[in-house]
Amino acid sequence: xxxxVTAGLFAATCLTAAAHADALDDIISSxxxxxxxxxxxxxxxxxxxxxxPIGFDVDYCNDLAAALGVEAEIVETPFPxxxxxxxxxxxxxxxxxxxxxxxxxKTVGMTIPYFAFQMAVTANDASGITSFEDMKGKTVGATAxxxxxxxxxxxxxEWGEGTFRPYQTQADVFLxxxxxxxxxxxxxxxxAQANVKTGNFPGISVVGNAPFDTxxxxxxxxxxxxxxxxxxxxxxNQQVRTGRYAELYEKWVGGDLPDLTVGGTYR
Amino acid sequence: MFDTAxxxxxxxxxxxxxxMTLMVTAVAVVAGTVMGIVxxxxxxxxxxxxxxxxxxxxDIFRSVPLLIQLVLGNAFQSIARLGWDPFTTSCxxxxxxxxxxxxxxxxxxxxxxxxxxxxxxxxLGMTWRQDMMHIVAPLATRVSLPAWIGLTLxxxxxxxxxxxxxxxxxxxxxQILVTRLQEPLFILLICGAIYFLIxxxxxxxxxxxxxxxxxxx
Amino acid sequence: MxxxxxxxNQAFNALPRLLEGALVxxxxxxxxxxIGIVIAILLTGFRLSGNALxxxxxxxxxxxxxxxxxxxxxxxxxxxxxxxxIHLSPYTSxxxxxxxxxxxxxxENFRGALKAIPxxxxxxxxxLGMPAIQAFxxxxxxxxxxxxxxxxxxxxxxxxxxxxLGVTVGMNTDLAGITQELNARSFRxxxxxxxxxxxxxxxxxxxxxxxxxxxxxxFRY
Numbered sequence: 001x002x003x004x005v006t007a008g009l010f011a012a013t014c015l016t017a018a019a020h021a022d023a024l025d026d027i028i029s030s031x032x033x034x035x036x037x038x039x040x041x042x043x044x045x046x047x048x049x050x051x052x053p054i055g056f057d058v059d060y061c062n063d064l065a066a067a068l069g070v071e072a073e074i075v076e077t078p079f080p081x082x083x084x085x086x087x088x089x090x091x092x093x094x095x096x097x098x099x100x101x102x103x104x105x106k107t108v109g110m111t112i113p114y115f116a117f118q119m120a121v122t123a124n125d126a127s128g129i130t131s132f133e134d135m136k137g138k139t140v141g142a143t144a145x146x147x148x149x150x151x152x153x154x155x156x157x158e159w160g161e162g163t164f165r166p167y168q169t170q171a172d173v174f175l176x177x178x179x180x181x182x183x184x185x186x187x188x189x190x191x192a193q194a195n196v197k198t199g200n201f202p203g204i205s206v207v208g209n210a211p212f213d214t215x216x217x218x219x220x221x222x223x224x225x226x227x228x229x230x231x232x233x234x235x236x237n238q239q240v241r242t243g244r245y246a247e248l249y250e251k252w253v254g255g256d257l258p259d260l261t262v263g264g265t266y267r
Numbered sequence: 268m269f270d271t272a273x274x275x276x277x278x279x280x281x282x283x284x285x286x287m288t289l290m291v292t293a294v295a296v297v298a299g300t301v302m303g304i305v306x307x308x309x310x311x312x313x314x315x316x317x318x319x320x321x322x323x324x325x326d327i328f329r330s331v332p333l334l335i336q337l338v339l340g341n342a343f344q345s346i347a348r349l350g351w352d353p354f355t356t357s358c359x360x361x362x363x364x365x366x367x368x369x370x371x372x373x374x375x376x377x378x379x380x381x382x383x384x385x386x387x388x389x390x391l392g393m394t395w396r397q398d399m400m401h402i403v404a405p406l407a408t409r410v411s412l413p414a415w416i417g418l419t420l421x422x423x424x425x426x427x428x429x430x431x432x433x434x435x436x437x438x439x440x441x442q443i444l445v446t447r448l449q450e451p452l453f454i455l456l457i458c459g460a461i462y463f464l465i466x467x468x469x470x471x472x473x474x475x476x477x478x479x480x481x482x483x484x
Numbered sequence: 485m486x487x488x489x490x491x492x493n494q495a496f497n498a499l500p501r502l503l504e505g506a507l508v509x510x511x512x513x514x515x516x517x518x519i520g521i522v523i524a525i526l527l528t529g530f531r532l533s534g535n536a537l538x539x540x541x542x543x544x545x546x547x548x549x550x551x552x553x554x555x556x557x558x559x560x561x562x563x564x565x566x567x568x569x570i571h572l573s574p575y576t577s578x579x580x581x582x583x584x585x586x587x588x589x590x591x592e593n594f595r596g597a598l599k600a601i602p603x604x605x606x607x608x609x610x611x612l613g614m615p616a617i618q619a620f621x622x623x624x625x626x627x628x629x630x631x632x633x634x635x636x637x638x639x640x641x642x643x644x645x646x647x648x649l650g651v652t653v654g655m656n657t658d659l660a661g662i663t664q665e666l667n668a669r670s671f672r673x674x675x676x677x678x679x680x681x682x683x684x685x686x687x688x689x690x691x692x693x694x695x696x697x698x699x700x701x702x703f704r705y
Contacts, residue, residue, distance in 0.1 A: 040446050047447060051280050080664065081341075081353075081433050083671045087488070088345030090352060107671040141654060145668020165574055165654035166665065171446035172563075176654065178449070179566035200449040330641065330688035331681045332648035334660065339681055342674035346488040424553040428649075438556060445563075452567040455560055459552050466551040 023225040027092050033070050035061035036077040036091040040171040043194040043252040044097045044115075056252040060114065061095045063244060067235055078169065079145060083108060086222065093221050093232065097188075099147035100218040109223040111232040113216035114239070116258040117188035119148050122174075122196065123207045127183035131208050138183035141165035143173055147215040148186045170195075178204050186210045190253045216260070236260075272448050273457075284440025285461050291354070291436065292423045295361035299422070300415070302362065303369020308399070310370060311377045321370075328367035334428050336360050341432055357429035365422050372414045376407030409480050416473035420466050437461060488674075495675040498666050505662035506683050512650075512658065513643040513691075516579055520586025520643075521636070525625075527591040528598065542591065549588020554646050557581045562653035575657070578650040582643050589639055590632070597631035598624065630703050637695040641688050648684070659683060 027033050037057045039045045045055040053074045065072030077085045082098065085091045086108060097117075100110040123129035127138060136159045142149035144166035156164040165182065167173045170191060176182045178201035187195075192206045219236070221228045239245040240260060249257050306325065310318040328336065340360040344351045351359070380403050388402045389395075430439035441458035445451045530542035549557070558581030561572060572580060601624055609619035648660035655661045663680040667673050 040443070047443065049274075050276065051443065075433075076435075077433050078431070080338075080431070080668060080673075084341050084345040084673055085433070086345075087348070088341070089348050089350040090345075101669075103670050144651075144656075144664065150669065163573075164656075166656050166661075167654045168652055168664075169442075169446075171442070172652075172654070175445065175449070175451060175563055176566065179451075179563070179571070180569065181562070181566050181571050200447075327681075327685060330645075330685045332645040332660065332684055334648045334651075335663075335677055335681050335684060338673060339677045342677060346674055420551070424551075427553040427555045438553065438559075451563045455556070455564050459548075459556055459560070462552045462556065463548070467547065470547075470551060 022227045023092060023222060024227040024231055027070060027228075028068060031070050032073050033061070033065040033068055033093065034073045034075050034091040035064070036082050036085045036094040036096050037061060037074050038079055038082070038096045039074075039076045040078075040169045041097060041191060042198075043190060056115070056248055057095045057097060059248055059252075060239075061093075063239065063248075064093070064095070064232075064235055067238075068231075079143065080168065082220075086220065093219055093228070095219055097217045098220055099215050101147065104220075107223070108220045109225060109229050110218040110220050111229055112236055113218055113260045114236045114245075115217045116260055117147075117190060117215040117217065118258070119151075119186050119210035119212045119215065120189035120192040120206050121184055121186055121208050121210050122177065122192045122204055123184040124177055124180055124182065125203045125205060126180060129184045129207060132186075132210050134207075135162070135184050135186075137161040139163050139165065139181070140184050140186070141167055141173055141176060141182045142185055142187060143170045144168055148188065148210070148212060151212045152186045152210075174201055174204070178202065186212070188215060193253075214258070216262075271450060271453055273444070273450070273454065277444055277448075280444065281437065281440050281457065281461065284435055284437040285465070287434060287440075288423070288426055288436040288438075289465070291357055291361060291426045291429055291434070292419070294358045295365050295422050295426065296419050298358070298362035299365025300369050302366035304373050306366060306370040307373025307377065310374050325367040325370050328364050333360075333364055333425050334431060336364060337428055337431055353429070353432040353434045357426075357432055357434055361422060361426060361429070364425070365418065368418050368421070369415070372411045372418060373407070375414070376411035377403055379410040380406045412480070413473050413477035416469060416476070420469055420473070423466055423469075424462065490675060491672055492675055494670065494672055495679045498662075498676065499679070501662055501666075502659060502679060502683060505657060505659035506687060508657045509644065509647045509659040509684075510687060512575070512579055512582065512647050513640065516582035516586055516643050517636075517640050519579070519583040520590050520639070523583065523587035524590035524594055527587060528594045529620075531591075531595065532598075545584075546588045546591050549585050550592065554581065554585050555649050555652065557584055558646075558649050558653055574650060574653045574655040577653045578647065578655055578658075581649075582646045585646065586639055586643055589642075590636060593632045593635040593639070594628055596635075597628040600631055601627050633695075633699055633703065637692065637699075640691055640695065644684070644688055644691065 037045045037053065037055075039047055039053050039055070043055055045053065045057045048054050053076065058074055061074060062072045075085060075091045077091070077096065082094050082096050086094055097115065098104070100113065104110070121129070121132050121135065129135055129138065140152060140156065140162060141164065142152050149166050153164045153166070156162050167176060170187065173182070173185050173187065174195050177185050189206070189209070195201060196204060196206055219232050221232065246257050306321060310321060337357065337360050341356050344356055384406070385398055385402060388398045393401070426436060427438040429436055430442070435443070437458060441454050444454050448454065527542040527545055530538040533539065558578055561581040561584070562574065562577035565572060605623055606619050609623045610616065614622070647658055650658050651660050651664050656665055659680055663676050667676045
């Protein structure tokens with residue numbers, strides 16, 4: 001075991017020593033930008049009839065690649081695999097609707113927000129839930145590890161009754177909801193509307209907003225790659241400036257464009 | 268017939284998933300068996316005391332859930348920046364996992380060869396190598412084959428866990444279709460049927476060989 | 485170098501929670517084993533009954549349990565049954581899935597064990613005037629359980645390993661579930677899963693040793 005680890009360390013040293021250019025340079029010279037995208041998170045990422053990737057995040061990655069003058073490659077990652085994919089150098093950037101929590105920023109580098117979610121409550125019609133408060137004492141769930149899952153679990157603990165269930169994918173949450181395994185879920189309102197709109201899930205509807213803070217999501221890259229993160233920040237700024245952000249929002253979501261700035265502070 | 272939105276296109280998608288399952292299984296079983304034979308012979312030759320470190324390491328692979336192994340292996344390769352894609356990572360972990368079980372099977376097979384037979388071979392002037400190749404290998408294979416087929420089946424089924432790393436194998440392909448078409452029961456049944464169709468004939472072959480080759484026929 | 489700083493203290497702080505999860509894991513494994521043994525004995529009985537329908541049920545159960553992935557079985561117990569309006573909680577789905585799997589494998593073990601018990605024993609028991617049920621219960625079953633004990637121990641270890649699959653159906657109180665939750669919050673995958681791996685290893689070893697001690701007490705001549 002020990003020799004294996006030593007050998008592994010040695011191999012790792014050799015590999016990293018060779019490639020120590022800036023990530024931004026690497027992307028441009030390699031000619032491809034590899035983005036981690038979550039594809040069961042419509043409208044941000046999903047698959048069309050031919051099972052090809054589509055969605056806001058997919059388009060965003062394509063724009064980013066165009067800005068860099070390279071080809072885009074969409075790497076599907078389930079939610080839990082986003083970070084290992086980045087760490088192992090399988091992807092360059094995460095365009096994966098990742099909430100910019102401080103806990104995560106200890107591990108990866110987050111950009112300024114590129115999208116913002118409002119939280120909505122979606123309920124199974126049979127449960128009789130019509131507002132956030134009605135969820136007290138019911139069986140509720142959300143996608144494991146997401147911003148809303150963490151907030152909802154804390155809320156359930158505070159109420160002291162009812163159960164919370166995390167599922168590994170957004171798809172499983174809505175499947176469980178439409179089957180009646182869950183009475184209600186809190187998800188981003190865009191995701192909720194997109195799922196209800198598909199007509200795939202009979203008997204569920206969006207019943208209101210959840211009083212959680214706005215969930216700002218960021219692109220992420222290796223923590224020490226400041227050159228790349230700088231570029232990404234400027235890119236996000238340009239997307240908003242040029243109206244491309246509004247255009248993509250209209251295309252995939254529709255409605256009021258969420259503000260990406262927080263009043264009364266820098267950054 | 269069911270009223271389903273499932274198209275031939277989707278069936279092809281499932282078939283692709285099944286192909287991925289078969290590929291991962293094939294790589295893992297071949298690599299795992301080769302390693303298993305090496306480790307098995309090593310364990311037998313070194314004796315229980317000297318092979319203790321090897322036994323311990325292989326035992327870990329049999330006592331920790333495969334899901335945890337996969338996640339951990341993936342995290343390790345990402346920390347070491349090996350840059351493996353999910354397919355490579357899955358194959359490496361599954362191969363080691365297979366090897367851990369295969370070692371025991373091989374060792375059991377070798378131990379089942381009567382020492383008298385081997386001594387007879389050696390006293391006829393055969394070298395250790397010849398003894399291993401011409402006496403032990405055929406006899407041990409006979410004893411171990413049913414268990415090895417069982418292991419292959421196990422790996423085939425356990426390979427469904429690689430979906431966690433984002434590899435689109437049979438079960439993951441089904442989940443993707445369930446997400447889009449919302450017909451969980453129907454699609455999952457098809458998925459189960461495909462697994463069954465692949466593994467049942469192999470299981471039957473194993474059962475047949477076991478019967479055919481059982482020690483006292 | 486590694487370009488990654490391990491933060492083990494974070495993982496050690498979570499140790500109490502992980503150990504709580506380990507208890508749940510052990511509980512599910514034990515329960516699934518008990519249920520599995522009961523069903524497996526029933527299935528074995530079905531097979532021996534000579535009734536075509538009963539033995540077909542037993543055969544189907546065994547073949548499906550042994551020829552589809554455990555992950556599939558658990559997923560089916562949750563979302564497959566859910567489509568029929570049968571709602572099992574993650575805990576129950578996981579338990580049902582593993583028990584289903586255990587029953588299939590154990591029934592096959594029992595069948596193999598039965599074959600090893602000479603037919604003459606049943607016949608002599610019957611000729612001593614025992615009814616068929618009694619002959620099975622008093623003569624055959626104790627021997628069958630002894631022969632099947634070692635494979636059953638392996639199945640128990642399997643059951644522990646299978647509990648980790650509960651995360652796919654929303655289980656968040658067992659060891660794997662808690663590990664995954666901690667991981668999703670902080671992205672410190674390696675530390676938390678390494679910790680979980682050690683705990684799983686220790687549980688599996690403890691169970692194997694306990695089973696050996698039990699076998700030594702119960703089955704020595």
